[in-house]
Amino acid sequence: MEDSFERDRKARQKRFLDKFWEDxxxxxxxxxxxxxxxxxxxxxxxxxxxxxATMYEAKMNFFNKVKLAQAICGEAIPAWRCAERLNVARNELAHGRNDSVLLEKIDSFIAVTRQGYSDGTWGDDRQHNLEIAVIVVHAALSRVAADRMRA
Incomplete structure (x- = not known):
């Protein structure tokens, strides 16, 4: 007869394998x-x-980096909000257990990016739009970084 510890161990092992190999x-x-x-x-x-170099020792998380970069730049651009939404989606991927919630977070990131940057090559496919959203936000923040480096 199997005890509860063994059943729990097998359930954890099954969950690990299911999640690890999940597409x-x-x-x-x-x-x-x-x-x-x-x-x-x-x-x-x-x-x-x-x-x-000292900045890297601070071990700031992504959200704090967004807020600090925004405070440094003082510019009200949509990319800050987009980066925050990307972080929420990434955190759901890393820590969440519900795929439908993850898809909602991804859709939210896409929507806020699409709202702020309507000039992207948007389509109807979530995967395509996720890629475009990442590219658009990266490009917008890269422009900010380049402007800061020239200043």
Whole structure:
């Protein structure tokens, strides 16, 4: 007879294998987009630092980097809100357990980006629009970083 510990262990193992091998078409775009946009945020922050290397020791999270970069720039551009929504979607991917909630967060990121930057090549496909949203936000923040570097 199987005890409760053994049943729980088998359930955890099954959940791990199910989640690990689950096809997640949006995961790679979310993770890569989050990482690459975070690098641009760090460029903006570093542009205001006398000792930029020290900034990396601070171990700020993505949300704090968005807010600090926004405070440094003082510009009211849609990319800040878009980056916040991207972070919410990425956090849902990393910590959430409900795929429908993840899709809602992705759709929210796409919607706010599409609202702020209507000139993208938007379509009806979620995957395509996620890729466009990441590209558009990265480009907008890259312009901010470049302007800061020239200043």
């Amino acid at each position: 997640s078409p949006h995961a790679l775009d979310l993770l890569k987009g989050h990482l690459l946009i975070e690098e641009v945020l760090e460029e903006v922050i570093a542009s205001a630092c006398r000792l930029p």
